[in-house]
Amino acid sequence: MLDRGYLRHNVDEVRGRLVHRVDGGVLDEFIATDAQRRAAVTEVQTLQSRRNRLSARVAAVRRSGGDFSEIVREARAVHAQIREREDSVRSLSDQTDGILSRIPNLPHSSVPLGPDESANEPVSAWGTPPALPFEPKPHWDLGVDLGVVDFERAAKLAGSRFAVYVGAGAKLERALMNFMLDVHTGEHGYTEILPPFIANSRSMFGTGQLPKFAHDLFKLESTDYWLVPTAEVPLTNLYGGEMLAADDLPISLTAFTPCFRSEAGSYGRDVRGVIRQHQFQKVELVKFCAPDSSYAELERLTADAEEILRRLGLPYRKVLLSSGDMGFSAAKTYDLEVWLPGLGEYKEISSCSNFEDFQARRARIRLRHSGRRRRTEYVHTLNGSGLAIGRTWLAILENCQEADGGVVLPEALRGYLGAERITPAGDLA
RNA sequence: GGAGGAAUGGCCGAGUGGUUGAAGGCGGCGGUCUUGAAAACCGCAAGGCUCGCAAGGGUCUCGGGGGUUCGAAUCCCUCUUCCUCCGCCA
Numbered sequence: 001m002l003d004r005g006y007l008r009h010n011v012d013e014v015r016g017r018l019v020h021r022v023d024g025g026v027l028d029e030f031i032a033t034d035a036q037r038r039a040a041v042t043e044v045q046t047l048q049s050r051r052n053r054l055s056a057r058v059a060a061v062r063r064s065g066g067d068f069s070e071i072v073r074e075a076r077a078v079h080a081q082i083r084e085r086e087d088s089v090r091s092l093s094d095q096t097d098g099i100l101s102r103i104p105n106l107p108h109s110s111v112p113l114g115p116d117e118s119a120n121e122p123v124s125a126w127g128t129p130p131a132l133p134f135e136p137k138p139h140w141d142l143g144v145d146l147g148v149v150d151f152e153r154a155a156k157l158a159g160s161r162f163a164v165y166v167g168a169g170a171k172l173e174r175a176l177m178n179f180m181l182d183v184h185t186g187e188h189g190y191t192e193i194l195p196p197f198i199a200n201s202r203s204m205f206g207t208g209q210l211p212k213f214a215h216d217l218f219k220l221e222s223t224d225y226w227l228v229p230t231a232e233v234p235l236t237n238l239y240g241g242e243m244l245a246a247d248d249l250p251i252s253l254t255a256f257t258p259c260f261r262s263e264a265g266s267y268g269r270d271v272r273g274v275i276r277q278h279q280f281q282k283v284e285l286v287k288f289c290a291p292d293s294s295y296a297e298l299e300r301l302t303a304d305a306e307e308i309l310r311r312l313g314l315p316y317r318k319v320l321l322s323s324g325d326m327g328f329s330a331a332k333t334y335d336l337e338v339w340l341p342g343l344g345e346y347k348e349i350s351s352c353s354n355f356e357d358f359q360a361r362r363a364r365i366r367l368r369h370s371g372r373r374r375r376t377e378y379v380h381t382l383n384g385s386g387l388a389i390g391r392t393w394l395a396i397l398e399n400c401q402e403a404d405g406g407v408v409l410p411e412a413l414r415g416y417l418g419a420e421r422i423t424p425a426g427d428l429a
Numbered sequence: 430g431g432a433g434g435a436a437u438g439g440c441c442g443a444g445u446g447g448u449u450g451a452a453g454g455c456g457g458c459g460g461u462c463u464u465g466a467a468a469a470c471c472g473c474a475a476g477g478c479u480c481g482c483a484a485g486g487g488u489c490u491c492g493g494g495g496g497u498u499c500g501a502a503u504c505c506c507u508c509u510u511c512c513u514c515c516g517c518c519a
Binding site for chain 1: 439447448457475476478479480487488489498499500
């Protein structure tokens with residue numbers, strides 16, 4: 001959420017920065033409604049001030065044993081007026097809050113302005129796509145041929161966009177989870193968290209999924225519970241409403257969770273394989289830090305995610321997203337895109353963002369300085385996938401496939417699986 | 430599921446209708462003292478909204494929401510969370 005005062009005093013600047021992110025009419029609506037709200041607030045506060053003065057006089061007169069019935073009568077009348085005007089304050093506040101909560105974050109000055117992914121900027125690339133001396137299979141053929149994933153039974157169990165992992169396929173998924181968590185906790189300094197996979201509406205609001213993106217989520221019927229679409233939600237909201245000591249920052253957390261997404265509106269996109277599922281597993285990275293270090297931390301966090309790809313030997317490129325391609329809450333986002341030989345394209349496997357104080361303002365996560373700096377501040381929050389396991393799984397299949405239909409396992413995973421390859425029969429060996 | 434108890438500022442903890450935005454302690458910050466530090470002593474310190482160029486006002490906030498009252502941290506209702514006991518259960 002943007003600071004309402006900042007928005008009020010800098011509408012034109014905000015309008016320019018949000019050009020590809022929000023309809024300008026929304027900003028005008030906010031300004032107009034907020035002006036009404038402030039007028040109503042001022043009116044109520046003037047009445048309250050009068051009421052308080054009258055009450056003080058009642059107390060004084062009563063102490064001296066005088067008659068205060070006339071003052072009480074007047075105070076009653078003021079009280080009635082306050083009641084009346086309070087309703088419009090409440091209604092106008094709800095309106096301005098509603099508008100404000102649907103306005104996306106301001107892009108950082110280093111972010112290219114543009115309508116969509118066409119304005120994204122390539123930053124770097126690592127690794128070279130493997131030169132396979134045969135026609136590489138897409139993972140949905142390869143995985144089914146190996147017997148390590150079963151889409152038909154998944155459809156029977158739940159429906160489309162679900163997968164059942166079998167044998168070496170399930171173990172590979174589990175090995176990836178352990179490998180990623182071990183690297184991030186053991187070498188990158190993250191604390192491992194195992195959060196609930198369900199969160200309430202307040203938490204969903206805190207990270208920006210609500211109110212605008214409810215249609216992307218699964219809600220549990222007749223409850224206030226939602227299935228988490230990413231561990232970003234439980235991890236970021238872990239400190240919701242709290243005051244963090246500056247000396248304790250940065251705080252770096254990592255978690256493995258399943259992620260649940262309705263994928264409403266993505267009919268026909270990525271329908272085959274495990275690229276776009278209603279449930280996928282992910283290891284997430286989250287940081288809380290002081291405002292002056294958040295962009296340095298974004299570079300670090302992104303490098304932490306890149307390190308996983310490098311250790312697995314998966315070729316990837318790093319892209320800086322344009323203002324129009326970024327998520328609602330982000331101020332700056334790098335996407336890591338892994339090379340997929342079977343599909344012949346790069347596909348997003350990690351998205352690393354700095355949200356500045358946008359989420360912290362929503363979730364009320366503040367910062368207490370120990371020095372002379374008194375002003376209360378919101379912390380900056382960051383997160384990134386480190387990595388999406390389902391997509392890492394398929395990237396390994398596609399990049400490490402061999403002519404005989406088997407898969408050579410990356411060295412980093414061999415210890416976790418006790419094997420060097422998946423044989424054409426689907427066994428670990 | 431049943432029966433009780435609790436929720437106050439960064440933390441602990443007083444406070445049952447009228448200068449209580451809130452005693453006291455701890456922690457924090459500034460200072461005195463000291464070569465320096467510690468101790469001791471003195472002092473400063475909540476947040477949101479709003480009016481104002483500013484200085485500075487006003488208002489709201491004692492888990493959330495609602496109510497009673499001229500006036501609520503204090504009384505009533507309700508929700509949430511935590512604790513204790515009983516029952517059930519992985």
